[in-house]
Amino acid sequence: MVIEVLYPEVANLFGDLANIRYLEKILPEVTFHYTHLQEEPYFKDHEVSFVYMGPMSEHSQELVIDALFPYKNILKEMIEKDIVFLVTGNALEIFCDFIEEDEKKIKGLGIFPFYVKRKMYERYNGLCLGRFQNMKIVGFKSQFTELYGDNEKNFFLEVERGRGIHATSFKEGIAVRSFFGTYLLGPILILNPAFTKYLLKLLHKEVSLLYEKELLDAYDRRLKEFQDPKVKF
Amino acid sequence: MFRYYLALMIGRVLVFLLSLFYKKGTQVPGKVALFLCPHFLSYVKKPKTIIAVTGTNGKTTVCNMIVDLFLKYDFSIVHNRNGSNLMDGIASAFLKASGKEDYAVLEVDERSFIRVCSYLTFDYLIVTNLFRDSMRRNAHPEYIRNIIDGSIAPSTTLILNADDLISSEIGDKNKKIFFGIDPMEKIIQKETNLAHDLMICPKCNHLLIYDSIFYHHIGKSHCSNCSFTSFLPDYHVTEMDLIDKKIVIRNFNKTSVYPMVAEGLFNVYNELAVITLFSELKFPRASLSKFLKEIHITESRFTKTEKNNIEVITHMTKSQNSIACSTVFQYICGLSTKRAIILILDDIFDAKKSSETICWLYDTDFEFLKQDSIAQIIIGGVRNKDYYVRLLLAGVEKKKIFCVEKELETPSVLDLSSIEQVFILHDPYTFDLAKKVREKVLERIED
Numbered sequence: 001m002v003i004e005v006l007y008p009e010v011a012n013l014f015g016d017l018a019n020i021r022y023l024e025k026i027l028p029e030v031t032f033h034y035t036h037l038q039e040e041p042y043f044k045d046h047e048v049s050f051v052y053m054g055p056m057s058e059h060s061q062e063l064v065i066d067a068l069f070p071y072k073n074i075l076k077e078m079i080e081k082d083i084v085f086l087v088t089g090n091a092l093e094i095f096c097d098f099i100e101e102d103e104k105k106i107k108g109l110g111i112f113p114f115y116v117k118r119k120m121y122e123r124y125n126g127l128c129l130g131r132f133q134n135m136k137i138v139g140f141k142s143q144f145t146e147l148y149g150d151n152e153k154n155f156f157l158e159v160e161r162g163r164g165i166h167a168t169s170f171k172e173g174i175a176v177r178s179f180f181g182t183y184l185l186g187p188i189l190i191l192n193p194a195f196t197k198y199l200l201k202l203l204h205k206e207v208s209l210l211y212e213k214e215l216l217d218a219y220d221r222r223l224k225e226f227q228d229p230k231v232k233f
Numbered sequence: 234m235f236r237y238y239l240a241l242m243i244g245r246v247l248v249f250l251l252s253l254f255y256k257k258g259t260q261v262p263g264k265v266a267l268f269l270c271p272h273f274l275s276y277v278k279k280p281k282t283i284i285a286v287t288g289t290n291g292k293t294t295v296c297n298m299i300v301d302l303f304l305k306y307d308f309s310i311v312h313n314r315n316g317s318n319l320m321d322g323i324a325s326a327f328l329k330a331s332g333k334e335d336y337a338v339l340e341v342d343e344r345s346f347i348r349v350c351s352y353l354t355f356d357y358l359i360v361t362n363l364f365r366d367s368m369r370r371n372a373h374p375e376y377i378r379n380i381i382d383g384s385i386a387p388s389t390t391l392i393l394n395a396d397d398l399i400s401s402e403i404g405d406k407n408k409k410i411f412f413g414i415d416p417m418e419k420i421i422q423k424e425t426n427l428a429h430d431l432m433i434c435p436k437c438n439h440l441l442i443y444d445s446i447f448y449h450h451i452g453k454s455h456c457s458n459c460s461f462t463s464f465l466p467d468y469h470v471t472e473m474d475l476i477d478k479k480i481v482i483r484n485f486n487k488t489s490v491y492p493m494v495a496e497g498l499f500n501v502y503n504e505l506a507v508i509t510l511f512s513e514l515k516f517p518r519a520s521l522s523k524f525l526k527e528i529h530i531t532e533s534r535f536t537k538t539e540k541n542n543i544e545v546i547t548h549m550t551k552s553q554n555s556i557a558c559s560t561v562f563q564y565i566c567g568l569s570t571k572r573a574i575i576l577i578l579d580d581i582f583d584a585k586k587s588s589e590t591i592c593w594l595y596d597t598d599f600e601f602l603k604q605d606s607i608a609q610i611i612i613g614g615v616r617n618k619d620y621y622v623r624l625l626l627a628g629v630e631k632k633k634i635f636c637v638e639k640e641l642e643t644p645s646v647l648d649l650s651s652i653e654q655v656f657i658l659h660d661p662y663t664f665d666l667a668k669k670v671r672e673k674v675l676e677r678i679e680d
Binding site: 009010012013014015016017018021022025036037038057058059060063120123125127140142144185186187190191210211214215217218221222225226230231232233 | 365368369372373375376427428429432433438439440458555586587588590591592593594595596618619621622625626
């Protein structure tokens with residue numbers, strides 16, 4: 001089994017690569033392939049079970065779009081074939097139609113019919129509590145952008161507290177088959193052990209989590225805080 | 234101009250009244266002055282030379298050193314070291330001034346740069362370094378670099394860290410003076426840090442090759458594809474004597490020896506930035522060296538107390554800033570004493586009425602704390618369970634980690650047997666708490 005990590009040299013903000021480091025610890029038999037900007041993606045000619053990409057700077061988004069553009073059809077096919085994707089923060093925006101900032105319009109991969117409005121002078125910071133299947137997911141958001149499009153049928157989280165893909169949305173992220181794109185940042189697999197188990201199940205890996213009890217203790221405390229009406233989102 | 238004079242008058246009255254209550258550091262007068270006259274900083278009388286310091290880490294230390302040195306030279310200065318580094322704090326600094334000062338020394342918050350630069354033109358700007366910082370406030374280093382780059386006046390002389398390819402790229406049209414440290418065996422890092430903010434060439438986007446890394450992306454590098462390479466420093470440390478606490482600095486063909494003000498590579502960079510500035514201002518080496526020997530890092534950043542042969546050290550680090558924490562962890566990791574570490578790093582501002590963001594913990598090298606000589610790590614505060622998980626994932630043994638809910642409870646679980654040093658690592662805003670913890674640790678030692 002191969003897990004491909006796309007462009008870790010730029011897509012590495014906000015502690016997100018801890019998700020991969022954690023998977024490396026619990027899946028020692030799996031090959032982790034790190035693809036860099038000047039290289040062809042490993043998925044082009046090889047079977048890959050899981051693709052991961054984390055958040056990056058706005059300039060890096062353009063580099064990544066350029067790097068992935070020739071392979072957008074392969075990416076579409078992979079999504080159709082139920083290959084697992086976890087794409088966090090503004091990496092999700094790369095898969096959309098375009099990113100708009102003032103007069104500038106950056107063409108995305110166009111895999112999902114969504115577009116992005118970016119305002120570099122308006123940073124949104126907030127917490128997010130949402131439901132995915134029967135799981136409560138907790139996380140943090142910090143972004144200059146909002147995502148627009150209809151995700152009523154293919155959202156990742158039903159938001160209970162916080163915001164969805166834009167200020168008035170209660171549907172967070174995009175989930176299509178086994179593709180999970182979310183604005184939640186940081187070590188979301190460490191913060192949400194149940195979701196990690198779910199992802200591993202999709203990969204046919206039913207392993208116990210490393211430090212599962214401790215992860216759950218921290219998760220329970222955060223969930224309690226996030227459910228506390230006094231906690232500001 | 235009426236609004237300006239009104240703001241000046243009311244602001245100065247507030248400065249006087251607050252000084253009666255020993256409120257030196259407040260930014261209230263500046264806040265009021267800016268409310269009454271938003272362009273206050275345009276009109277206020279400024280010294281002939283304005284020096285500004287910004288950057289992710291080290292700006293307060295650098296500013297304090299510059300202020301201390303000017304005071305040693307008997308210059309009068311405008312400075313904001315007792316207040317904030319935002320607009321209000323800078324306006325307050327000018328309200329306290331007489332208008333006859335020789336220099337202004339201003340610490341400027343990176344995010345406030347655009348606003349401050351629209352009113353003040355700096356003669357010299359020191360940028361200590363640029364790293365990832367608080368996710369909420371600073372987004373990412375490229376964002377901050379673009380803010381600074383887009384705000385500086387072309388007339389400003391930039392004093393930049395040649396070993397930091399993010400900040401050294403600032404100011405294409407400006408005069409630039411670079412400082413740096415030569416690669417030396419004792420500072421070249423063998424292992425890489427988790428966070429690395431510049432892995433691709435700023436010119437052609439190919440991977441950079443680091444010939445030597447000192448910490449994170451600080452070091453010497455060149456592009457794997459084009460001719461891009463680290464800048465050559467004008468002032469560079471060629472030798473660091475950790476025993477006699479001396480540094481040797483070369484500027485072209487001239488070599489000078491200076492005392493090392495404080496230990497730690499990051500502190501050498503801070504001192505080097507200061508020496509570069511004073512050398513450019515043509516201050517003689519002999520007096521500079523003499524005065525550097527007499528200055529110290531501010532107490533709120535580092536204190537050391539000894540009792541019954543156990544050293545109790547408070548060391549400031551910045552919550553939400555993975556680089557600052559990693560640098561302190563690395564410094565502690567380099568010691569050989571038997572140590573206990575108390576972590577009181579919860580960020581009271583990030584957590585205010587909310588739940589603190591913990592993403593930064595996973596960019597922070599807690600792995601440095603996995604050491605035989607570290608006997609105990611005690612975590613105090615509401616986020617202790619998150620720190621516990623992080624330390625376990627860093628490979629620290631369970632039996633060494635202790636968690637308590639309240640920071641003041643941390644000394645109660647301290648095991649002092651065979652301990653030579655106790656480190657209390659705290660956030661800038663929790664120094665008072667750290668002092669209380671220190672007192673309790675000292676009581677435990679006394680018992």
